[in-house]
Amino acid sequence: MTPLSAYLLVAALLFAVGLAGALTRRNAVLVLIGIEMMLNAANLNLIAFWRFGAHPEQLTGFLFAIFSIAVAAAEAAVGLALVIALWRHTRSVNLDEQTRMKG
Amino acid sequence: MTVPYSWQYLPLLMHICFAIGLGIFMLVASWFIGRRRFSKVKQQTYECGMMPQGDARGRFSVRFYMVAMLFILFDVEGVFMIPWAVIYKKLPSLGCSRLFGFWEIVVYLGFVAVGLFYIIRKGILKWSDDRADL
Amino acid sequence: MTLDLLHLMPTDLFRILPEVVLTITGVLIMLVDASLPPHVDRRNLGWLAALGTVFALLASQAQLALLQLAERTGFYGTVETSTFSIFFHVLICGIVLVTLLIALDTLPENGHHKGEFFALITFGAVGMCLLTSAVELLVVFIALEISSIATYVLAGYRKENGRGPEAAIKYFLLGSFATGFFLYGIAMVFGATGSTVISEIATRVHTGGHPGLILLALGLMLVGILFKVSAAPFHIWTPDVYEGAPSPVVALMSTAPKAAAFALLIRILYGAFPALQPIWTPLLWLVAVLSMTVGNLAALRQHNVKRMLAYSSIAHAGYLIAAFAGAGNTGITAACFYTAAYASMNVGAFAVVTLISGYEDELPLIKDFRGVLYRTPVLGGALIFFLISLIGIPFTGGFFGKFFSFTTAMGGGAVWLVLIGLLNSGLAAAYYLRLIVSIAQKPEGESPVPPVAQPIGVAVSAALMLAIAATLVLGIAPGEVLKNAAEGAYELMPHSMQMVNSLVFF
Numbered sequence: 001m002t003p004l005s006a007y008l009l010v011a012a013l014l015f016a017v018g019l020a021g022a023l024t025r026r027n028a029v030l031v032l033i034g035i036e037m038m039l040n041a042a043n044l045n046l047i048a049f050w051r052f053g054a055h056p057e058q059l060t061g062f063l064f065a066i067f068s069i070a071v072a073a074a075e076a077a078v079g080l081a082l083v084i085a086l087w088r089h090t091r092s093v094n095l096d097e098q099t100r101m102k103g
Numbered sequence: 104m105t106v107p108y109s110w111q112y113l114p115l116l117m118h119i120c121f122a123i124g125l126g127i128f129m130l131v132a133s134w135f136i137g138r139r140r141f142s143k144v145k146q147q148t149y150e151c152g153m154m155p156q157g158d159a160r161g162r163f164s165v166r167f168y169m170v171a172m173l174f175i176l177f178d179v180e181g182v183f184m185i186p187w188a189v190i191y192k193k194l195p196s197l198g199c200s201r202l203f204g205f206w207e208i209v210v211y212l213g214f215v216a217v218g219l220f221y222i223i224r225k226g227i228l229k230w231s232d233d234r235a236d237l
Numbered sequence: 238m239t240l241d242l243l244h245l246m247p248t249d250l251f252r253i254l255p256e257v258v259l260t261i262t263g264v265l266i267m268l269v270d271a272s273l274p275p276h277v278d279r280r281n282l283g284w285l286a287a288l289g290t291v292f293a294l295l296a297s298q299a300q301l302a303l304l305q306l307a308e309r310t311g312f313y314g315t316v317e318t319s320t321f322s323i324f325f326h327v328l329i330c331g332i333v334l335v336t337l338l339i340a341l342d343t344l345p346e347n348g349h350h351k352g353e354f355f356a357l358i359t360f361g362a363v364g365m366c367l368l369t370s371a372v373e374l375l376v377v378f379i380a381l382e383i384s385s386i387a388t389y390v391l392a393g394y395r396k397e398n399g400r401g402p403e404a405a406i407k408y409f410l411l412g413s414f415a416t417g418f419f420l421y422g423i424a425m426v427f428g429a430t431g432s433t434v435i436s437e438i439a440t441r442v443h444t445g446g447h448p449g450l451i452l453l454a455l456g457l458m459l460v461g462i463l464f465k466v467s468a469a470p471f472h473i474w475t476p477d478v479y480e481g482a483p484s485p486v487v488a489l490m491s492t493a494p495k496a497a498a499f500a501l502l503i504r505i506l507y508g509a510f511p512a513l514q515p516i517w518t519p520l521l522w523l524v525a526v527l528s529m530t531v532g533n534l535a536a537l538r539q540h541n542v543k544r545m546l547a548y549s550s551i552a553h554a555g556y557l558i559a560a561f562a563g564a565g566n567t568g569i570t571a572a573c574f575y576t577a578a579y580a581s582m583n584v585g586a587f588a589v590v591t592l593i594s595g596y597e598d599e600l601p602l603i604k605d606f607r608g609v610l611y612r613t614p615v616l617g618g619a620l621i622f623f624l625i626s627l628i629g630i631p632f633t634g635g636f637f638g639k640f641f642s643f644t645t646a647m648g649g650g651a652v653w654l655v656l657i658g659l660l661n662s663g664l665a666a667a668y669y670l671r672l673i674v675s676i677a678q679k680p681e682g683e684s685p686v687p688p689v690a691q692p693i694g695v696a697v698s699a700a701l702m703l704a705i706a707a708t709l710v711l712g713i714a715p716g717e718v719l720k721n722a723a724e725g726a727y728e729l730m731p732h733s734m735q736m737v738n739s740l741v742f743f
Binding site (some may be wrong): 049 | 374379384393396405407410416428
């Protein structure tokens with residue numbers, strides 16, 4: 001197994017774990033964790049493709065990863081703030097109980 | 104003789120085995136050598152010499168979350184300065200200004216400073232001021 | 238990029254001037270908001286935001302001067318100025334301006350988070366504008382996130398009402414879920430082609446191998462973007478979010494981020510993956526049919542006006558995708574035109590709904606709209622006008638939008654798609670008419686519920702007039718806008734200009 005495919009495999013597994021978490025969990029925070037894992041799997045891919053790609057001297061993948069980490073942090077901050085706002089109203093962060101709107 | 108790439112990790116493996124072995128040896132040795140006396144105080148949860156109180160899974164104030172989140176945000180904002188610092192000497196000049204790279208980071212830090220100013224003015228960092236509405 | 242290439246031109250800053258103007262406006266709003274004492278009303282910050290948006294609009298117009306230069310891109314090939322980007326810049330700035338005007342008069346007095354509201358709208362506009370001129374995937378990703386994060390927060394702006402946070406959390410979780418797919422797709426396309434510049438990707442897709450990786454990348458990126466435009470089967474969030482978010486915000490997020498995302502979709506499909514057109518065209522036709530049908534069928538069963546309009550916006554996303562999926566240049570032209578027409582009528586419709594239902598949605602149901610035409614003829618008439626345009630009756634923007642969409646889809650060889658589209662238009666007329674009938678009915682009993690916003694404020698009247706004027710102009714004299722759209726499409730894809738010429742005789 002070449003190093004690149006090993007990294008890609010790990011990233012794919014991480015993505016799958018995150019996806020499964022985001023789809024099956026009912027707690028909003030745990031869903032958020034799953035989504036963050038998906039983003040980090042993509043970061044791992046970017047780094048691996050950059051490092052083992054044709055032009056590692058161009059920092060494209062590396063820079064992309066830095067920016068996406070920053071974006072993910074901003075997203076997590078917004079997400080947790082929304083979870084708190086939700087908690088204030090329902091005393092629950094269980095997504096199955098959020099059924100004020102239907103149709 | 105060519106050595107497989109993974110053999111480079113052999114010292115690491117040996118180190119891990121030794122560390123785990125030492126830990127097990129010390130535990131087993133103290134089990135055999137030492138004397139055992141139990142009392143109520145000795146069975147308590149250890150908490151840095153204080154009397155432990157309350158439940159370990161108690162809730163924290165949401166303020167801790169705010170500070171932690173702000174820390175993360177400023178942390179990743181700091182990350183952007185590292186690549187800048189690394190190539191600072193090689194940064195180009197825009198027009199006539201040789202200091203273009205410098206002013207660029209000043210603009211960036213200006214945005215960060217605006218964020219900090221906003222946070223402080225909105226009272227997020229005031230621990231005593233307990234408003235329900237963050 | 239190697240370091241000897243690092244030469245910034247002063248024109249580079251000119252290429253992002255609208256974004257710069259909007260950013261400065263947003264930062265100013267933040268600073269003033271934080272400096273004012275807590276109890277002072279922040280309404281005037283809305284005027285500041287509107288002023289900044291007008292300047293951004295003028296800046297986008299001024300960018301036409303850049304088209305004289307041979308070079309189209311700036312910042313090392315990451316940002317492009319073209320008639321295509323300018324078309325969408327003007328459109329998005331216009332939508333944001335109208336939204337701000339609506340919000341100025343309908344946000345409650347002494348809302349203590351008003352400053353944040355205006356700052357977030359301005360920052361969201363930065364992301365949307367940047368999204369339409371970005372030609373490099375890192376900038377695309379950042380722009381997409383700037384606009385998304387701002388709209389996530391805005392969706393939950395009514396914190397006191399339990400529906401606000403619920404809508405926001407649904408939007409946020411599904412949105413970042415889609416972002417995860419999009420980013421993974423970007424990583425894949427970077428791995429397959431070794432580049433994140435859209436034009437370079439196109440050439441390397443042609444030459445280099447890894448077809449499996451590229452297909453996977455295309456699929457993942459499509460999931461991310463189709464979510465943003467709320468096309469079926471990625472539309473689940475739309476009705477709940479539109480119901481829970483305040484109506485002025487819905488006016489914005491049902492149009493501006495969608496316009497930006499459509500620009501991105503067109504750019505990625507025709508810019509990066511033109512070689513795969515035989516694969517994505519049928520796929521998008523399928524999405525279009527699904528969006529139209531699901532949207533219209535679900536809208537038929539709604540009792541809540543905002544939910545009905547939400548499903549109708551899903552259907553309109555379907556018509557829009559049908560326009561450009563198969564027909565190259567003409568398709569892009571039709572899609573750009575449809576975006577403009579849809580934006581003007583939908584913003585207008587939500588402006589009226591805000592005024593009739595009230596900021597807290599006190600009168601949300603279709604039956605609550607009964608007799609509006611008698612109580613406030615202006616509002617009732619305006620809403621009927623926008624609904625007629627949404628149906629697609631001649632002399633409104635909606636008619637030409639649908640007309641161009643269906644003719645280009647026909648030209649692209651999808652007669653079955655056009656037939657389904659026409660059937661869907663008939664279906665859609667049913668639920669729009671239901672609302673129109675409700676508005677035009679005589680109020681029953683002696684105690685009609687008074688409309689909430691009385692008298693109608695200056696700002697929101699200006700917003701309504703702008704929306705009505707835009708819808709009328711697009712419906713009576715579409716030539717100018719169509720010409721601009723065609724120029725943009727031609728610049729994006731410089732083949733088959735003669736097909737465009739066949740459309741521009743209007």
